[in-house]
Amino acid sequence: MSERKRIEYFTKDEVSEVLGLSGAELSSKVGADLSQHIFQMLEDYFSRTSFFNLEALKKANMPHVSLRVKTVHLMLDGFRHEISPETHLKILRSIGQETGFSFSLDFISFLKSRKIPLNYDALLEAWVQFDSSADWGKLNATFESDNLIKVEVKRNFLRLGYETDFHRHCTFFEGYIENVIDGIFLQWTRWIEKTPLRPPPLSYEVISVNEDKTEERLNDTCVFLVNFAKESLPSTRSVLANAIEFYHERMDERCGSEARKVLEYALKEKLGHPVDANLKTQLCIDECSKYVPEFDGKAWTETYGVLSKPEHISGIRITDTYSVLREVTGLVRRLSRVSLTPDQIASINKHDLIRKP
Numbered sequence: 001m002s003e004r005k006r007i008e009y010f011t012k013d014e015v016s017e018v019l020g021l022s023g024a025e026l027s028s029k030v031g032a033d034l035s036q037h038i039f040q041m042l043e044d045y046f047s048r049t050s051f052f053n054l055e056a057l058k059k060a061n062m063p064h065v066s067l068r069v070k071t072v073h074l075m076l077d078g079f080r081h082e083i084s085p086e087t088h089l090k091i092l093r094s095i096g097q098e099t100g101f102s103f104s105l106d107f108i109s110f111l112k113s114r115k116i117p118l119n120y121d122a123l124l125e126a127w128v129q130f131d132s133s134a135d136w137g138k139l140n141a142t143f144e145s146d147n148l149i150k151v152e153v154k155r156n157f158l159r160l161g162y163e164t165d166f167h168r169h170c171t172f173f174e175g176y177i178e179n180v181i182d183g184i185f186l187q188w189t190r191w192i193e194k195t196p197l198r199p200p201p202l203s204y205e206v207i208s209v210n211e212d213k214t215e216e217r218l219n220d221t222c223v224f225l226v227n228f229a230k231e232s233l234p235s236t237r238s239v240l241a242n243a244i245e246f247y248h249e250r251m252d253e254r255c256g257s258e259a260r261k262v263l264e265y266a267l268k269e270k271l272g273h274p275v276d277a278n279l280k281t282q283l284c285i286d287e288c289s290k291y292v293p294e295f296d297g298k299a300w301t302e303t304y305g306v307l308s309k310p311e312h313i314s315g316i317r318i319t320d321t322y323s324v325l326r327e328v329t330g331l332v333r334r335l336s337r338v339s340l341t342p343d344q345i346a347s348i349n350k351h352d353l354i355r356k357p
């Protein structure tokens, strides 16, 4: 009891108290973040479509315009029309993922300045209450079973006011929810391990998020089903959590070298080697590219190459650690979702991938 009390933790029922800001304060804080997020989202969107002049947007003082939902809709619809609904959904999902990843870092950092959630329930509740104080929707999240979380977004700003085709922009939320929940699970489980509090018996990762459109509701609520499972690459994710901590502490060099280790751990863990083995990483990447169609060998080679430079060339430093983390996290998440057949593993491992001590 006394041990527990000394650690500043909170339960689900204490969330609003711990967020510790009045509704109005929180709303103005998150409102500013929201404006930033939406602007970022549009900026990303436009930068991926070649027919828009970003500079003109900036001169038009876009950050103020962006909070007007109708304007956001008109712009998104305009682009949806120009590209194709399918490409539009894909781009929005990936922007949602990026926004969610970035938010998960900020959010855990925010909690660290206050108290630690005692369990998954408290963590999720803190997230939905925090995000609900922004104007983009009222969120609610519940554990439905041991592999499913239901997230409801009431008054979803991306569907508000549409009479047909309500969910035309909703993949943004699929991507956003996916990376927020995965990111906060990852960081919180490693955070609580370092306290005297009892960590949860299992660390989870998000497998997929899909909107449940079967129930077309009269009101403006969207429902997202989050499939989660026990982490498949737990040692890799622990190193990733370290890299994120170094990022927060602005220790760029350590962050970069941990990020490089993340990639090495992921390959070793996936292929069944001990994580402390001395892997011939580039050879391993080449072999995975040969035998695993879903493996993006080019992206792995590029990212690993960038992260290896400081190890080999003196004077070279990683400066954009945020991008590094985002990239590495994406690669690891995609790898963890690939299921390798025993034949694939045997083909890759038949090469001499581990250096002898």
Ligand SMILES: [Zn+2]
Residues within 6 Å of the ligand: 156, 159, 166, 167, 170, 211, 221, 222, 223
């Ligand atoms: Zn929707």
